[in-house]
Amino acid sequence: MKTYENISDLQPLVGEIIGTSDWLALEQERINLFADATGDHQWIHVDPVRANDGPFGVPIAHGFLTLSLLPAFSHTAFKLKNxxxxxxxxxxxxxxxxxxxxxxxxxxxxxxxxxxxxxxxGAQLKIEMTVERQGTGKPVCIAESIVRRFP
Incomplete structure (x- = not known):
C-alpha cells in the first residue's frame, strides 16, 4: 500500500499509478450475495450446473460486482493520511x-x-481503475472514478 501525507501530494502524480490493491478472491458466495442484494439472479452468475454448459464454462461474477469492489480495492492500494x-x-x-x-x-x-x-x-480526483484477473493479460474492468477528497 502506498501512503501519501496530504491530498496535495497527489497533484504532481497525474498520469502515474498511485497504488495497486491486494488480490481478492471472487467466490460463489460473494457472487450469490451480490445477486441477492441487486436482484440480478441471471443463471450465468448463480447456477453453477447450468453455467457449466454456458458460454464461459463456469459461473462468472457480475460486471457490476467487480465495479462495486472499487472501495475495497482502494483501501488496500493507497492511503491519504490527512x-x-x-x-x-x-x-x-x-x-x-x-x-x-x-x-x-x-x-x-x-x-x-x-x-x-x-x-x-480538498481535491476532485479522476482515477482510472484497471482490474486484472490473475493469470490473464486482458483487464476485466476499466473505469474512471471521480472522487472528491477533503482534509
Missing part, C-alpha cells in the same frame, strides 16, 4: 472487457488522471 473523507462524484467510461470466472483472484491498479483543487483544501 484526508478525513472522500465522496463519490461519478464514473466515466466503464467497461468489462473480459469475464471473471468464479474463484478468480482480482486486483486493481489506480492511475491518477486528473487533480482539480477545491476551495476548501
Amino acid at each position: 484526508s478525513s473523507t472522500g465522496v463519490n462524484y461519478g464514473l466515466d467510461k466503464v467497461r468489462f472487457p473480459a469475464p471473471v470466472p468464479v474463484g478468480s483472484l482480482v486486483r486493481a491498479h489506480f492511475k491518477l488522471l486528473s487533480f482539480d483543487a477545491l476551495e476548501n483544501g
Whole structure:
C-alpha cells in the first residue's frame, strides 16, 4: 500500500499509478450475495450446473460486482493520511472487457488522471481503475472514478 501525507501530494502524480490493491478472491458466495442484494439472479452468475454448459464454462461474477469492489480495492492500494473523507462524484467510461470466472483472484491498479483543487483544501480526483484477473493479460474492468477528497 502506498501512503501519501496530504491530498496535495497527489497533484504532481497525474498520469502515474498511485497504488495497486491486494488480490481478492471472487467466490460463489460473494457472487450469490451480490445477486441477492441487486436482484440480478441471471443463471450465468448463480447456477453453477447450468453455467457449466454456458458460454464461459463456469459461473462468472457480475460486471457490476467487480465495479462495486472499487472501495475495497482502494483501501488496500493507497492511503491519504490527512484526508478525513472522500465522496463519490461519478464514473466515466466503464467497461468489462473480459469475464471473471468464479474463484478468480482480482486486483486493481489506480492511475491518477486528473487533480482539480477545491476551495476548501480538498481535491476532485479522476482515477482510472484497471482490474486484472490473475493469470490473464486482458483487464476485466476499466473505469474512471471521480472522487472528491477533503482534509
